[in-house]
Amino acid sequence: MDFENLKEVADLSLFWEYRYFLLRGLAYNFYVFFLSATLAISMGFLAALMRMSQWSFVRPFGTLYAELFRNCPEYVLLVWVHYVMPLLLAYLLQAKVNFHPVVSAVLGLGLAYSGYLTETFRTGIQAIPRGHLEAGRALGMSGGLIMRRIIIPQAIRQMLPEIMNQMVSLFKATTLISLISVPDLMYQVSIVTQQEMRPLPLYSGAAVVYFLLILAISNLVDLFSEKWRTQYLTR
Amino acid sequence: MPPAEQQQAVVEVINLHKYFGDLEVLKGIDLKVFQGDVVTVLGSSGSGKSTLLRCINFLESPTSGEVRIAGRPMGVRYDKTGKKHFESNRNITKMRSEIGMVFQQFNIWPHMTVLENVIEAPVHVKKMPKQEARELGKAYLKKVDLLDKMDEYPARLSGGQQQRVAIARALAMQPKVMLFDEPTSALDPELIGEVLEVIKALAMEGTTMMVVTHEVGFAREVSNRMVFLHDGLVEDDGPPSQVIDNSKSERCRQFFSKMLH
Numbered sequence: 001m002d003f004e005n006l007k008e009v010a011d012l013s014l015f016w017e018y019r020y021f022l023l024r025g026l027a028y029n030f031y032v033f034f035l036s037a038t039l040a041i042s043m044g045f046l047a048a049l050m051r052m053s054q055w056s057f058v059r060p061f062g063t064l065y066a067e068l069f070r071n072c073p074e075y076v077l078l079v080w081v082h083y084v085m086p087l088l089l090a091y092l093l094q095a096k097v098n099f100h101p102v103v104s105a106v107l108g109l110g111l112a113y114s115g116y117l118t119e120t121f122r123t124g125i126q127a128i129p130r131g132h133l134e135a136g137r138a139l140g141m142s143g144g145l146i147m148r149r150i151i152i153p154q155a156i157r158q159m160l161p162e163i164m165n166q167m168v169s170l171f172k173a174t175t176l177i178s179l180i181s182v183p184d185l186m187y188q189v190s191i192v193t194q195q196e197m198r199p200l201p202l203y204s205g206a207a208v209v210y211f212l213l214i215l216a217i218s219n220l221v222d223l224f225s226e227k228w229r230t231q232y233l234t235r
Numbered sequence: 236m237p238p239a240e241q242q243q244a245v246v247e248v249i250n251l252h253k254y255f256g257d258l259e260v261l262k263g264i265d266l267k268v269f270q271g272d273v274v275t276v277l278g279s280s281g282s283g284k285s286t287l288l289r290c291i292n293f294l295e296s297p298t299s300g301e302v303r304i305a306g307r308p309m310g311v312r313y314d315k316t317g318k319k320h321f322e323s324n325r326n327i328t329k330m331r332s333e334i335g336m337v338f339q340q341f342n343i344w345p346h347m348t349v350l351e352n353v354i355e356a357p358v359h360v361k362k363m364p365k366q367e368a369r370e371l372g373k374a375y376l377k378k379v380d381l382l383d384k385m386d387e388y389p390a391r392l393s394g395g396q397q398q399r400v401a402i403a404r405a406l407a408m409q410p411k412v413m414l415f416d417e418p419t420s421a422l423d424p425e426l427i428g429e430v431l432e433v434i435k436a437l438a439m440e441g442t443t444m445m446v447v448t449h450e451v452g453f454a455r456e457v458s459n460r461m462v463f464l465h466d467g468l469v470e471d472d473g474p475p476s477q478v479i480d481n482s483k484s485e486r487c488r489q490f491f492s493k494m495l496h
Binding site: 129131132134135136137138139140141142143145149150153154157231232233 | 292294324325328329330331332333334335336338340341342343344345346347355356359360388389390401404405408
């Protein structure tokens, strides 16, 4: 093993040199993360409501939705949304359709993770004892009010660790979007690599940045949510 | 007081039937509860006591027959031709807010403090200003002797205390009638007394209520009327002393002889 190569792995000065260029890439990771997380949470919640609907004909659609996106690899979904969906839409609308890579990225990742979240939301909501809802109904609370005031505040406390796991996975998955040419951190790294011909420090740098970011954010969320999540349960 | 026939019943149950699938749980119940009545409902398990209460506030919809609250049909309405329709959810919800209910399992919301539990419905259903609701809530918590616990979370309370919070929560909506569904059945024996005391005090103040219970002594003491259900039908209905000691019904006599000996 060439010792020089090994030393180069740990030499992050090149990474530092290109920091603004790379940071701009990282901004795309965050941008796509926040948009797709919003999409995933809203669609996941909707699909969970469909799966639990009092109208039995609605339920299979929720199930189909969740199963479809939960069982499709994120990468495949990204490529499909970016390259295939525009063609289908073009055929349907009889017009030229192109998705901006960011739009495809948000759609692809958002849909994929909404599938996972559907199940998280459904089990979380169903874990709330029926009596809590009946007490609300007996007091004259409407279904929406019960959902907003009784179910969600309790369910979210129980689901938060699981949702955080999903969000961490989603953030990791944003590194895939370079493959449909969103100029995220990984994409920028590959561009610098082509110029400098020194891939090792750049990829090490990217790994370290992702690792530290995810570690820091998930710990901060734990730190600030743990008391809120559990205080009411303590005797 | 005018004779009962001329008074408007607070709760009127007319030929009420309820099926769960093929099982007929209520087989035609007729019942009137008047202002200030304290009606206890007794009967062996499976006789339909809880189902009757749950049909009165439409937590279960009756299969046929009708419930009227202060003369208004609950959960259904009639159009001009006299045809019966299910009422909209919004209107059912509105009428429910006039009926207080206390459950066997308390069903206090654990993520809210005691006072928050009590003011939730006044603030969000009745749209009462929060400050006013807090004062009202405190008054009812004082009534159930839990004012000092108003900022605690329910997990820190005993079962008896939780049930008293549930009573205050129902009272805070100032309902026309209170329904108690076996309010002490889930409690440890030493905690039953404190809850029965609260219910007794409400009865003395003239609160109209129906209480499903197994506490015969309590029922004899507080109620002016006792309804004995058997197999989905009213088997006996009258003053507690008559129903407990001198019932014409053989089943009723058997039930109480088992309870009392």
